[in-house]
Amino acid sequence: MLTLLAGLGFGLSLIVAIGAQNAFVLRQGVRREHVGLVVAVCAASDVLLYLAGTAGLGALVVSHPAVVEVARWAGAAVVLGYGALAARRAWRGDEAGLAAASDGTVADAGRRARPVLLTALALTWLNPHVYLDTIVLQGSLAASHGDERWLFTAGAIVSSVLWFVGLGYGARLLAPVLARPGAWRVVDGVVAAIMLVVAATLVLPALTS
Structure with a gap:
């Protein structure tokens, strides 16, 4: 049980920090899309x-740092692209788009699912921090628990599932606040700023090394 709780605590310590992936989950949760x-x-x-x-x-x-480097630059490009879209929404305002999304047909929703899916995959799998945190760091800590390493991993998995479910479905509680005029422009402005910071943290180590 202690090993399981250790994995749970470790997983939460990695995932709770606001980043590109969490910002995207939060926005989709508030939009209920x-x-x-x-x-x-x-x-x-x-x-x-x-x-x-x-x-x-x-x-x-x-042992293959080139893989991490490819993910670094590809991830930075994706994050900057998503940040640019958020900045554009913040500049122009997105209230009309939100209203259209809530009134869309099933067919329209199906077409919109593809870019949402691709964005979620890109923000997850093109982020080198994901590999360093989950595979390298978590893998090393799990190995230190010997025969109980899979219990440690189970705790980390539980923390991830609980976090994303809570963030995605709990975000709708913010809907009344974000129904105010201009609120979404603030949210998108914050998201754009987060994406810029994340992209900088990805590429600056490579540029300064």
């Missing part, structure tokens, strides 16, 4: 990465 899809992608991705790290894939990642 494809929340289940986004939560499933993020949680399932973490499950796969945690299992891979515990199985020993972390050593392979460390």
Whole structure:
């Protein structure tokens, strides 16, 4: 039980920090748009990465730094692109778009699901921090627990699932606040700023090394 709780606490310490992925989940949750899809992608991705790290894939990642570098620059490009879209929404205002989204047909919703899915996948799998945190760091800590390493990993997985479900479906509680005129412009402005900071943290280590 202590090992399970240790994994749970470790997982939460990694995932709770506001980043590109969390900002995207929060925005989709507030919009109530494809929340289940986004939560499933993020949680399932973490499950796969945690299992891979515990199985020993972390050593392979460390021995091939070129993989991390490719993910670094691709991730920075994706994050900057999403940040630019958020900045554009903040500048122009997105209230009309939100109203249209809530009144869309099932067919329209199906078409919108593809870009949401691709964005969720990109913000998850093109972020090198994800690999370093889940595969390398979590894998190393899990290995330190010996025969109980899978219990540690189970705790980390539970924390990830609970976090994304809570963030995605709990975000709707903010809807009354964000119904105020101009509120979404503030949210999108904050999201754009977060994306810029995340992109900077990805590329600055490579530029200064």
